[in-house]
Amino acid sequence: MPKQARPSTGEQAKQHALAQLRQAILHGEMAPAQRLVENELAEQFDVTRASIRAALIDLEAQGLVERIRNRGSRVRVVTVEEAVAITECRMVLEGLCAAKAAVAASDEQLTELTDLGTAMSKAVADGEPMTYSELNQELHARIQEFSGQRTAVALLERLNAQLVRHRFQLALRPGRPQHSLNEHLAMIEAIRSRDPQAAEAAVRAHLTSVIDALRD
Numbered sequence: 001m002p003k004q005a006r007p008s009t010g011e012q013a014k015q016h017a018l019a020q021l022r023q024a025i026l027h028g029e030m031a032p033a034q035r036l037v038e039n040e041l042a043e044q045f046d047v048t049r050a051s052i053r054a055a056l057i058d059l060e061a062q063g064l065v066e067r068i069r070n071r072g073s074r075v076r077v078v079t080v081e082e083a084v085a086i087t088e089c090r091m092v093l094e095g096l097c098a099a100k101a102a103v104a105a106s107d108e109q110l111t112e113l114t115d116l117g118t119a120m121s122k123a124v125a126d127g128e129p130m131t132y133s134e135l136n137q138e139l140h141a142r143i144q145e146f147s148g149q150r151t152a153v154a155l156l157e158r159l160n161a162q163l164v165r166h167r168f169q170l171a172l173r174p175g176r177p178q179h180s181l182n183e184h185l186a187m188i189e190a191i192r193s194r195d196p197q198a199a200e201a202a203v204r205a206h207l208t209s210v211i212d213a214l215r216d
Helices: 010-025 038-045 049-061 079-106 107-125 131-147 151-160 162-173 176-192 196-215
Strands: 065-068 070-075
Touching: 010 038, 010 049, 010 151, 010 162, 038 049, 065 176, 079 131, 079 151, 079 176, 079 196, 107 131, 107 176, 131 162, 131 176, 162 176, 162 196, 176 196
Parallel strands: none
Antiparallel strands: 065 070
C-alpha cells in the first residue's frame, strides 16, 4: 500500500502497526529486552502513538511484549524455565495434532510431509542450520494444519511466538540439527503409517529432547 494511502489512525492503523511489530519480534529484528518507544515506532510505521499503544497492548496479551511501570514497553524476555514450561504445553497440543493428522491427512498431504523430510535431510547434509530451522518450523506447521484441530493450532501459534529467541539459539547450536533430524523423520513416518499413537509418541519424544537441549 502506498504510504499516502495507508491509514494513520483507527483500527486499520493499529492492525498495520501490530502486524509490523509482531513480524519484527518473530524474525528477531527486535531483541529481547529492547525498549519499544512509542514516538519512534509511530514515526517508523507512519501511524499515531495511540495506534502504537493499542498494538502494544495486544502484543502484551500475546506474551510478546511486557509493560514496565513508569518505564514503558519492551520486548518480553522469556527465561529458560518459561521456555521449558511452554514446550511442555506444546508437547500435549502438538501430540494431539500429530495423532489427528495421522488419521485425517490426505495422501497428497502425506507426500508433502515426506518431501519436507527429504529437504530437511539435505539441509543437514549441506550444513545449513538456518534452512533446516525454517523447514523444521514448516513441518510442525503443516502437521498442525493437516490435523484440522483449529483450537490446538490457535493455542500453539501463541505459545510458539514466545520461543523465538530460544529457537534461533538451538538452531545454531553445533550438532543440534543432526540430533533432531531423526526425531522429525520418526514423526513423519508415524503419520505416514497412519498410526496416531505412534505419531503422538514421536512428537513427545522430540519435544522431550528439545527440553533437554534448552536446559543444557
